[in-house]
Amino acid sequence: MRLGILGTGTVGQTLGTKLVSLGNEVKLGSRSASNDKVAGWVKTTGRGASHGTFADAASFGEMLFNCTSGMASLDALRQAGAKNLDGKVLVDVANPLDFSKGMPPTLAVCNTDSLGEQIQRAFPEARVVKSLNTMSARVMVDPKKVPGDHAIFVCGNDATAKSQVTELLREFGWKTVLDLGDISGARGAEMVLPLWVRLMGTLKSPNFNFIISRGDM
């Protein structure tokens, strides 16, 4: 499958490497097509890996991943071009973390809206699925790094798109994929970040996740 990843940071590169290792062709996109950081990634990753602009990656991919920083996501997606998103599954991995007011970060949007919803509204023909935003990049692509049957969330307005993303998550090794409903479920998935950031401090590690344990009652 041909996959386009917007964003060339740790999350984009880590997801890209995993997706190439699973036999996909992956194009990472950034603001500028010439990007030393991603050129190194392409060389290291080898066959199946390429890079270009946001628009190059978006037009290349049959399925797309938004791995840009949340504050820059809408702009990056506009650069990618609405017509390159139309009808495609767009996995929104980003969190609207605002570091401008110091640490811990706040959210640039929350409560009555979410980044996932903003993206879906801005690009109504894209099939946005919020997922993968509630754990570190290493855990995203290798859930076995954390013990136990910990959970990943999906939500979105298109059931088929959620099924396709769930199938891909199972290839990554995810067993418990919990559906939070339509794209407004992104509020729940994104608003866990303030707890996540504090737990990273308490646990002194970003490599943890939530097991949802349910009683019989």
Next chain:
Amino acid sequence: MRLGILGTGTVGQTLGTKLVSLGNEVKLGSRSASNDKVAGWVKTTGRGASHGTFADAASFGEMLFNCTSGMASLDALRQAGAKNLDGKVLVDVANPLDFSKGMPPTLAVCNTDSLGEQIQRAFPEARVVKSLNTMSARVMVDPKKVPGDHAIFVCGNDATAKSQVTELLREFGWKTVLDLGDISGARGAEMVLPLWVRLMGTLKSPNFNFIISRGDM
């Protein structure tokens, strides 16, 4: 120990029953001292259980619990009287859930502030500890109802107060008590509610909780 609980709903009554069963004297407080609902609770619970106004409960308790609905908490605490809170540990169990815009609820305060912080600011001499707000009332007082080593959070500005609350939580059966730092950690603990509400829908049960699983990396 003498404990005062503000709020006579499910959370207040469930906590009250548990605290009486552990050998404490518990006074539940409500807006009005004559309250049929809580009179039934007092009769059923028996020795050690009593009720009165918010001020009665607050002046009675050596340690206090805010179990009012989050939208009404500051008003209830004002009725309890600042002088009845001074120097006391005040466990803030409430969530600022706003049901006025329909389901799922939004939060009346979040992101750059929290109910826990609002209470601490309004009553600077109280020793506010946010805890117990991230699970159903049944799970709060009987963590064994949910399998596994699931977690409860505490945060607050006073280390001694957090220790006292942690000790009480251990009496309830809590093993993993995670400290989220100062009272601003209440943002993390309260902002998990939108996810919690959606998971309740997905799991079709309020009786679940989060196990925090950490990798070795």
